[in-house]
Amino acid sequence: MSLIVQKYGGSSVADAESIKRVAKRIVETRKAGNDVVVAVSAMGDTTDELLDLAHAVTPIPAPRELDMLLSAGERISMALLAMAIKSLGHEARSFTGSQAGMITDARHGSARIVDVTPVRLREALDEGAIVIVAGFQGFNRDTKDITTLGRGGSDTTAVALAAALDADICEIYTDVDGIFTADPRVVPRAKKIDRITSEEMLELAANGAKVLYIRAVEYARRHGVTLHVRSSFNNNEGTIVYNPTTESENVVEEPLIAGVATDLGEAKITVVGVPDIPGKAAQIFNLVAKTGANIDMIVQNVSAAATGLTDISFTLPKTDGQTVLTALRADQSEVGFLGLQYDDQIGKLALVGAGMRTNAGVSARLFTALFEAGINIEMISTSEIRISVVTRADTINDALRVVHTAFGLDGDTEAVVHGGTGR
Amino acid sequence: MSLIVQKYGGSSVADAESIKRVAKRIVETRKAGNDVVVAVSAMGDTTDELLDLAHAVTPIPAPRELDMLLSAGERISMALLAMAIKSLGHEARSFTGSQAGMITDARHGSARIVDVTPVRLREALDEGAIVIVAGFQGFNRDTKDITTLGRGGSDTTAVALAAALDADICEIYTDVDGIFTADPRVVPRAKKIDRITSEEMLELAANGAKVLYIRAVEYARRHGVTLHVRSSFNNNEGTIVYNPTTESENVVEEPLIAGVATDLGEAKITVVGVPDIPGKAAQIFNLVAKTGANIDMIVQNVSAAATGLTDISFTLPKTDGQTVLTALRADQSEVGFLGLQYDDQIGKLALVGAGMRTNAGVSARLFTALFEAGINIEMISTSEIRISVVTRADTINDALRVVHTAFGLDGDTEAVVHGGTGR
Numbered sequence: 001m002s003l004i005v006q007k008y009g010g011s012s013v014a015d016a017e018s019i020k021r022v023a024k025r026i027v028e029t030r031k032a033g034n035d036v037v038v039a040v041s042a043m044g045d046t047t048d049e050l051l052d053l054a055h056a057v058t059p060i061p062a063p064r065e066l067d068m069l070l071s072a073g074e075r076i077s078m079a080l081l082a083m084a085i086k087s088l089g090h091e092a093r094s095f096t097g098s099q100a101g102m103i104t105d106a107r108h109g110s111a112r113i114v115d116v117t118p119v120r121l122r123e124a125l126d127e128g129a130i131v132i133v134a135g136f137q138g139f140n141r142d143t144k145d146i147t148t149l150g151r152g153g154s155d156t157t158a159v160a161l162a163a164a165l166d167a168d169i170c171e172i173y174t175d176v177d178g179i180f181t182a183d184p185r186v187v188p189r190a191k192k193i194d195r196i197t198s199e200e201m202l203e204l205a206a207n208g209a210k211v212l213y214i215r216a217v218e219y220a221r222r223h224g225v226t227l228h229v230r231s232s233f234n235n236n237e238g239t240i241v242y243n244p245t246t247e248s249e250n251v252v253e254e255p256l257i258a259g260v261a262t263d264l265g266e267a268k269i270t271v272v273g274v275p276d277i278p279g280k281a282a283q284i285f286n287l288v289a290k291t292g293a294n295i296d297m298i299v300q301n302v303s304a305a306a307t308g309l310t311d312i313s314f315t316l317p318k319t320d321g322q323t324v325l326t327a328l329r330a331d332q333s334e335v336g337f338l339g340l341q342y343d344d345q346i347g348k349l350a351l352v353g354a355g356m357r358t359n360a361g362v363s364a365r366l367f368t369a370l371f372e373a374g375i376n377i378e379m380i381s382t383s384e385i386r387i388s389v390v391t392r393a394d395t396i397n398d399a400l401r402v403v404h405t406a407f408g409l410d411g412d413t414e415a416v417v418h419g420g421t422g423r
Numbered sequence: 424m425s426l427i428v429q430k431y432g433g434s435s436v437a438d439a440e441s442i443k444r445v446a447k448r449i450v451e452t453r454k455a456g457n458d459v460v461v462a463v464s465a466m467g468d469t470t471d472e473l474l475d476l477a478h479a480v481t482p483i484p485a486p487r488e489l490d491m492l493l494s495a496g497e498r499i500s501m502a503l504l505a506m507a508i509k510s511l512g513h514e515a516r517s518f519t520g521s522q523a524g525m526i527t528d529a530r531h532g533s534a535r536i537v538d539v540t541p542v543r544l545r546e547a548l549d550e551g552a553i554v555i556v557a558g559f560q561g562f563n564r565d566t567k568d569i570t571t572l573g574r575g576g577s578d579t580t581a582v583a584l585a586a587a588l589d590a591d592i593c594e595i596y597t598d599v600d601g602i603f604t605a606d607p608r609v610v611p612r613a614k615k616i617d618r619i620t621s622e623e624m625l626e627l628a629a630n631g632a633k634v635l636y637i638r639a640v641e642y643a644r645r646h647g648v649t650l651h652v653r654s655s656f657n658n659n660e661g662t663i664v665y666n667p668t669t670e671s672e673n674v675v676e677e678p679l680i681a682g683v684a685t686d687l688g689e690a691k692i693t694v695v696g697v698p699d700i701p702g703k704a705a706q707i708f709n710l711v712a713k714t715g716a717n718i719d720m721i722v723q724n725v726s727a728a729a730t731g732l733t734d735i736s737f738t739l740p741k742t743d744g745q746t747v748l749t750a751l752r753a754d755q756s757e758v759g760f761l762g763l764q765y766d767d768q769i770g771k772l773a774l775v776g777a778g779m780r781t782n783a784g785v786s787a788r789l790f791t792a793l794f795e796a797g798i799n800i801e802m803i804s805t806s807e808i809r810i811s812v813v814t815r816a817d818t819i820n821d822a823l824r825v826v827h828t829a830f831g832l833d834g835d836t837e838a839v840v841h842g843g844t845g846r
Binding site: 019050053060069076083092093120144 | 483487489491492494499501502505510522
């Protein structure tokens with residue numbers, strides 16, 4: 001008997017009908033002879049509605065109470081899902097994050113999992129029950145308080161349960177068919193990827209692919225959990241995200257490029273006229289780090305010899321833009337730069353593939369394709385298995401299409417888009 | 424420093440504005456130098472909405488999962504209330520039923536409190552925090568599952584906390600000014616009662632007065648908790664519900680009649696032609712007891728000598744009517760009665776007063792008043808401090824007014840009705 005962990009997102013359980021549909025799918029998995037553990041998100045827009053309520057009460061909700069509030073969302077969806085399964089004649093039991101043994105640190109709103117002690121889940125499984133667990137939430141042992149895991153929390157819950165229960169696979173159900181070589185809404189000939197390494201998936205997720213959260217992929221990679229990303233609206237085979245070191249995979253046959261991701265959520269800050277002396281970059285990025293902002297790409301231009309000044313540009317989520325600008329302005333005289341530029345009309349494109357490691361021509365082919373399409377490259381950043389470029393935001397979709405074609409990723413048929421954003 | 428327990432019902436926390444208003448009131452109580460523990464219900468119609476969701480998923484929701492679902496309601500209101508208090512600059516902490524140590528039996532949907540272990544509440548109070556507790560919910564030690572207390576559960580939570588923490592008073596906030604001598608919507612000259620014994624309150628609650636739930640009054644009486652019923656919409660003094668044995672009250676000066684309650688929620692079943700031999704009544708009421716229905720009044724007519732048959736009538740909540748009829752019909756031949764009559768057009772009026780014990784003329788005055796108003800009495804039942812009569816449903820409001828006047832309860836001015844049903 002296999003143990004399968006399944007995760008259903010908010011769009012898969014948005015209303016009573018959806019919950020009944022998901023219940024049937026879970027029962028089918030059970031009938032096929034598997035033990036089943038399900039991590040479920042709050043229904044549809046519940047979390048946003050609860051956040052709106054909190055902000056109607058106070059502009060800055062207390063973090064402990066906000067977590068208590070938000071955790072009500074999964075409590076509703078998990079109880080309804082368990083009821084729906086029971087009404088189909090199968091035993092089911094729902095568990096909150098704390099009942100499931102999801103132990104976290106005390107960082108309210110973005111808690112990290114420190115331990116998983118699924119004693120009650122094992123008992124329920126041993127008694128033949130289907131187990132439903134609230135995604136997104138945990139419990140801190142010291143404060144005895146409820147915590148939430150932040151963005152992508154339910155994916156992380158599912159992966160952590162799969163690791164702790166030594167599940168055979170962790171199925172992430174969503175409203176798209178799997179991971180694609182590019183966003184099918186922009187590139188109609190994007191192909192569904194059958195198998196992708198967790199390393200490649202990590203780069204795609206970090207560079208704007210929305211289907212899986214980077215944190216869940218990291219957790220899966222670290223704990224050797226195999227993911228299966230698939231649609232809850234059909235029975236198509238989705239995408240397997242695997243860890244080659246644990247599967248003695250024949251890495252030689254990996255395709256050159258796994259996929260291309262784009263991201264319009266970032267902005268660029270340029271610190272103009274920084275004295276070109278040692279320690280200035282460190283000073284600037286220490287200031288930025290204190291704001292808690294996540295810096296992505298960093299580019300420093302060659303110093304102009306005549307002035308002894310240089311420019312430093314970096315990208316970061318637009319949501320962090322104002323905070324970082326304020327922090328930098330506050331210490332402008334101390335750091336000694338001339339000014340700041342803020343540009344939120346940028347787009348980022350990332351080409352990801354483990355095969356890139358052994359192939360020198362990838363950058364050349366990428367830059368050529370963009371040049372021939374008349375698209376200007378503003379920043380470049382690379383890792384072993386990724387090349388990212390920044391362009392104007394309004395050219396990013398054209399860039400995606402030409403790059404997708406240039407690397408031979410176009411499929412023979414157009415992908416079927418089920419709508420939604422991939423969450 | 425006094426310890427005050429306050430309970431706010433769903434209508435007092437129906438939206439963000441109401442929650443902010445309640446938060447201010449709680450902070451005022453704190454500023455006056457009191458420790459404060461608050462039991463709060465789910466916002467407005469939340470519980471009904473969650474029930475609707477459950478029934479959209481399955482016609483008969485699993486009780487364990489239904490409790491898990493419903494308990495989300497108070498989780499939302501208590502977190503929002505704690506946030507609102509914190510935003511006013513006072514420390515506040517919310518606790519679920521299980522965190523608050525509200526231990527119950529395992530009867531999902533109507534759990535009884537078996538123990539209260541408010542360790543975390545005491546800690547929070549010692550640290551100077553205002554404590555917010557989810558009403559209506561508890562936790563079973565053996566199954567480790569969440570339970571709910573059923574109708575009036577939040578009142579019971581408040582009273583149980585007051586008893587366990589040895590609070591000085593338990594304030595029940597509602598949308599009316601207190602307990603009245605009769606329903607002010609029917610009897611405009613009804614007077615607010617300043618003080619009433621828990622015994623009298625118990626009879627009024629059991630006979631249709633809606634402001635307090637009978638279960639909470641019972642708990643308060645058993646544990647010597649003094650209640651203060653008052654409006655959350657003004658600062659008027661409400662009604663004190665006290666336990667005379669614990670306050671060495673001068674019972675002699677009690678008024679003859681505390682108040683008059685009416686109830687249109689009952690129906691009457693008559694078992695016609697029951698053989699007048701020993702054991703038949705026991706047989707009938709054993710059948711009824713198995714359905715779990717709550718029987719109220721029972722009347723057995725004198726047997727007709729010629730036939731050796733008698734009729735037995737009893738009243739019960741309309742909601743239990745069909746179940747009981749079905750159960751009786753199933754065993755008709757075994758019991759040997761001739762037939763069943765069902766009447767849901769009855770009204771019940773109950774006159775309650777501890778002073779009645781020592782005054783013989785109460786029944787006579789009651790029956791005379793009804794006779795002079797042309798109102799026919801169909802059933803009569805009495806306790807030491809109560810007389811109840813059943814009349815036609817459409818005469819019950821007239822009956823209430825004439826009885827209120829006959830016992831000198833009419834006030835000089837008309838009561839201000841704030842609307843709502845007293846919940």
